[in-house]
Amino acid sequence: MSAAPLVGYSSSGSEDEAEAGARVRPGTGGCSRAQSPLPSQKLPVPDSVLDMFPGAEERLADDSAKHGGRVRTFPHERGNWATHVYVPYEAREEFLDLLDVLLPHAQTHVPRLVRTEAFHLSLSQSVVLRHHWILPFVQALKDRVASFQR
Structure with a gap:
């Protein structure tokens, strides 16, 4: 085992302090010009990171048959x-009877119209939210709406 010290301390003379001060740049945390705290070269980005997000050519094909005939607006x-944002609507018998009368007439103009099982009143148009915005939006x-009666 070597008897050399792990850390070399300089003497306490004022001459040594002046020399040390001349070698250290302000704001480098004591690193001298010969020592660089960060390497100047950037590391390459791994292929696994580059392949995380597919390009526009790999987008999914939109098939309205998989969505009850609904067509995306974007x-x-x-x-x-x-x-x-919507409020669910419980359809009563009178509403369903009216729907049975109106739907065939409406289908002459828009043949793809179909009767749905669940009804609602839309309070907003469709908007796009990123996944991390969903919980803050809901909250x-x-x-x-907490102050409104049901």
């Missing part, structure tokens, strides 16, 4: 969530 993008909405 293209799907990974990480985006189509969101809207803000709950805070806003």
Whole structure:
């Protein structure tokens, strides 16, 4: 085992302090010009990181048959969530009877119209939310409507 010290301390003379002060740049935390705290070269980005997000050519094909005939108003993008605010509506017998009368007439103009099982009143148009915005959006909405009666 070597008897050399792990750390070499300079003497306490004022001459040594002046020399040390001349070698150290302000704001470097005591690193001299010969020592660089960070390497000047950037590390290469791994392929696994580069392949995390597919390009525009790899987008999913939109098939309205998979969504009950609904058509998107904007293209799907990974990480985006189509969101809207609505109030559920319980259809009574009178409403369903009216729907049975009106639907065939409406289908003469828009043949793809179909009867749905669940009804609602939309309070907003569809908007796009990033995944990390969903919980803050829901909480803000709950805070806003908390004072209203059901």
